[in-house]
Amino acid sequence: MRVMIRLDGVGKTYSSKATRHTAIGSVSLEIAQGEFVCVVGPSGCGKSTLLNMVAGFQPATAGAITVNGVPVQPGAVPQGLGYLFQKDTVLPWLTVEQNVGLGLRFAHLQPDRIAEKVQGLLKLANLEPYAGYFPYQISGGMRQRTALLMTLACDPQVLLLDEPFGALDSHTKINLHRELHEIWRQLGQTIVMVTHDLDEAVALADRVIVLSGPPSRVLLDHPIDIPHPRDPYAVRETDAFGQHLKAIWAVLGREYQRTPDGTRSVTGAAA
Amino acid sequence: MSSTMESLHTPLAPPAAPPARHAGLSDDARVRIYQLVLLALFLGLWEGLTRVPYLIKNTFLDPFFISRPSLIAEQLWAWTFGAQAGFLMPHLASTLGATLLGLAVAGVTGFAAGLVLSQNPILARTLNPFIVCCNSLPRIAMVPLITMMFGLGLLAKVVTVWFVVFFLIFFNTFKGSLSVEKHILQFCQTLGGSPRQILWSVRVPSALAWTFAALPNAISFSLVGVVIAEFVGTTTGMGYLIVSSLSTLNASEMFAAITVLGLCGVGLVSLAERLERRLLRWSPQFNER
Numbered sequence: 001m002r003v004m005i006r007l008d009g010v011g012k013t014y015s016s017k018a019t020r021h022t023a024i025g026s027v028s029l030e031i032a033q034g035e036f037v038c039v040v041g042p043s044g045c046g047k048s049t050l051l052n053m054v055a056g057f058q059p060a061t062a063g064a065i066t067v068n069g070v071p072v073q074p075g076a077v078p079q080g081l082g083y084l085f086q087k088d089t090v091l092p093w094l095t096v097e098q099n100v101g102l103g104l105r106f107a108h109l110q111p112d113r114i115a116e117k118v119q120g121l122l123k124l125a126n127l128e129p130y131a132g133y134f135p136y137q138i139s140g141g142m143r144q145r146t147a148l149l150m151t152l153a154c155d156p157q158v159l160l161l162d163e164p165f166g167a168l169d170s171h172t173k174i175n176l177h178r179e180l181h182e183i184w185r186q187l188g189q190t191i192v193m194v195t196h197d198l199d200e201a202v203a204l205a206d207r208v209i210v211l212s213g214p215p216s217r218v219l220l221d222h223p224i225d226i227p228h229p230r231d232p233y234a235v236r237e238t239d240a241f242g243q244h245l246k247a248i249w250a251v252l253g254r255e256y257q258r259t260p261d262g263t264r265s266v267t268g269a270a271a
Numbered sequence: 272m273s274s275t276m277e278s279l280h281t282p283l284a285p286p287a288a289p290p291a292r293h294a295g296l297s298d299d300a301r302v303r304i305y306q307l308v309l310l311a312l313f314l315g316l317w318e319g320l321t322r323v324p325y326l327i328k329n330t331f332l333d334p335f336f337i338s339r340p341s342l343i344a345e346q347l348w349a350w351t352f353g354a355q356a357g358f359l360m361p362h363l364a365s366t367l368g369a370t371l372l373g374l375a376v377a378g379v380t381g382f383a384a385g386l387v388l389s390q391n392p393i394l395a396r397t398l399n400p401f402i403v404c405c406n407s408l409p410r411i412a413m414v415p416l417i418t419m420m421f422g423l424g425l426l427a428k429v430v431t432v433w434f435v436v437f438f439l440i441f442f443n444t445f446k447g448s449l450s451v452e453k454h455i456l457q458f459c460q461t462l463g464g465s466p467r468q469i470l471w472s473v474r475v476p477s478a479l480a481w482t483f484a485a486l487p488n489a490i491s492f493s494l495v496g497v498v499i500a501e502f503v504g505t506t507t508g509m510g511y512l513i514v515s516s517l518s519t520l521n522a523s524e525m526f527a528a529i530t531v532l533g534l535c536g537v538g539l540v541s542l543a544e545r546l547e548r549r550l551l552r553w554s555p556q557f558n559e560r
Contacts, residue, residue: 057457077461089458093476093553102472103462136555147458154462 004068004158004190005031005054011062011215012049023049025215026063033157036184036191038201040248041211041219042256047194050211051160054192055083067158082156082189086163089147090135096146097122097131103154121149125179141172145179152183161193165200177204177232185229198252202244203232210252220251314340338522346527363531365507369425369497370539373432374489381437382482385444386474395445406438410496414503423504431500432493439485439492447481448474480554483547490539494532 012024023046031037039047052058054065059074067078077083090099100121104114122128125145135143144164151159165173181204184191195201201208202224210220226240235241296304321339326332334342350359388395414431421427451474459469501510509528516524548557 055457055461081461083458083461085454085458087452087454089455091455091473091476093551102459103464105472106459106462106464106468134553136553136558150458150462 002033003030004033005192006066007063009063010053010060010065012046012053013061022215025217027216027218029209029218031190031192033190034188035207036205037207037209038205039192039194039209039211040198040201040252041216042213045211045213045216047211048162051162051192051194055081055160080157081160082151082154082158083160084148084151084162084164086166088143090143092135095132095134096127096138099146100149100153102150117153121153125149141168141176144168145176157189159189159191161191163194163196166196174233181232198245198248199236202241202248203235208248210248212255213258219255220248222248334522336522338526342523343526343530346523347530350527362508362512366497366501366509367535369428370432370493373429373497374436374493376429377433377436378440381440382444385441386448386478389445389448410434411499414499418500418504428497428500432496435492435496436489439489440482443481443485444478447478451477480551483551486543486547487540490543491536494536498532
């Protein structure tokens with residue numbers, strides 16, 4: 001097993017003159033190359049912060065993070081890392097096609113190489129007919145697909161997904177689950193996805209990590225041994241799915257009861 | 272009898288739609304018609320009231336002060352095709368040239384300054400009180416000084432316009448550039464964009480939308496700036512025409528010059544809107560029909 005992402009005692013404490021709030025206590029994790037890991041936990045538990053720290057958007061205040069063996073420097077995105085946000089990230093003044101090619105233009109690829117690669121990606125996500133559309137002309141699901149293609153265009157080895165389907169309706173969500181799963185099976189990236197949706201986590205992941213409320217730590221590291229290829233929708237009908245869901249919820253549900261809205265320990269942490 | 276039976280068995284007709292008063296006319300056409308009606312009403316009142324002897328004698332509604340549309344039209348004809356044909360054009364060209372040049376200089380420098388300061392928070396905070404101070408100065412009152420410093424020609428006019436319009440463009444560009452959401456910048460970073468690439472492909476286009484929002488005001492203020500600069504000391508331009516007509520107490524000449532300026536404003540702003548529509552065609556605000 002080759003470790004792609006390593007978190008070693010990673011912590012995050014926000015300090016101001018009056019207060020100190022420890023959002024993340026100490027998280028240690030190893031994520032293997034090609035693994036699909038979902039991170040769940042009560043809201044406010046620092047799931048997104050954790051992803052942000054792996055991407056170099058925010059500095060960790062304790063511990064160390066490496067991606068592909070290279071220590072993450074705050075302010076610099078690690079090589080080969082893609083990130084998908086829940087919020088809209090397509091640029092409204094570019095067409096779908098131009099958006100997908102943005103990263104390739106950043107990399108100064110030849111225009112015909114860009115066009116070729118963009119065509120292939122649009123085909124992959126069935127967005128070909130919308131190539132010339134501006135983002136305001138397409139649905140939220142299509143915009144999120146476009147954003148995924150923008151990321152994939154850069155051939156990331158690691159994909160960080162921060163509740164990427166949180167704003168979408170359930171039908172669109174299921175379609176995107178299938179597409180994402182297919183892409184992952186074909187290209188074999190290492191995927192870490194933060195989600196609120198436990199069903200989604202169990203249906204997609206090889207491993208589900210449950211974080212506690214702040215100061216958060218790993219409560220449960222639960223492997224999902226349902227063999228691939230799976231259909232992320234049909235798998236929900238299986239017994240194995242139900243058992244995994246039950247096992248994870250036993251831990252997560254208790255944590256939700258402890259911090260129903262994830263705010264109690266925020267006030268408790270002020271020192 | 273049969274007709275009664277028929278009406279009893281006829282299902283209730285849906286309530287008749289109110290007759291469309293302008294059936295077949297597009298909104299655009301209706302707006303044009305309303306505009307023409309409003310204009311006709313205004314000109315008609317002006318023309319009519321300045322012909323009532325009582326009003327002429329007892330109020331300001333005296334063609335000596337405010338002329339009247341027919342006299343203004345005669346004056347415009349005289350300046351363009353009539354007795355003084357060719358008189359208007361050099362003045363108009365001088366004013367328009369100074370306006371467009373001033374606008375261009377203010378636009379480019381304001382846009383650049385807005386972008387640079389939005390990228391340098393320390394610089395922006397340092398300069399903020401000075402910028403607010405400059406923007407609060409009574410610039411119109413400083414036109415005589417500007418004229419003394421930069422002479423009686425084009426340069427003084429351009430400097431005046433720059434001084435008036437720069438801040439409009441600057442503040443809007445600054446706000447627009449800062450309004451880009453953080454996660455979009457971070458996303459572009461993960462796509463491998465360097466700070467320079469992100470500046471050009473994200474900050475500039477999104478600031479541009481805000482800059483355009485300032486353009487109609489910028490155009491109108493530019494015209495005002497040029498005309499006021501021309502009041503103080505030049506021998507060409509629409510402002511000069513206004514001042515010289517005042518000194519000869521010729522209201523028709525003055526209003527003819529003012530009419531030309533107003534038309535220039537409308538023309539320039541509508542050109543700017545067309546350009547905006549073209550450049551911002553990705554924005555839903557121009558596609559909601």
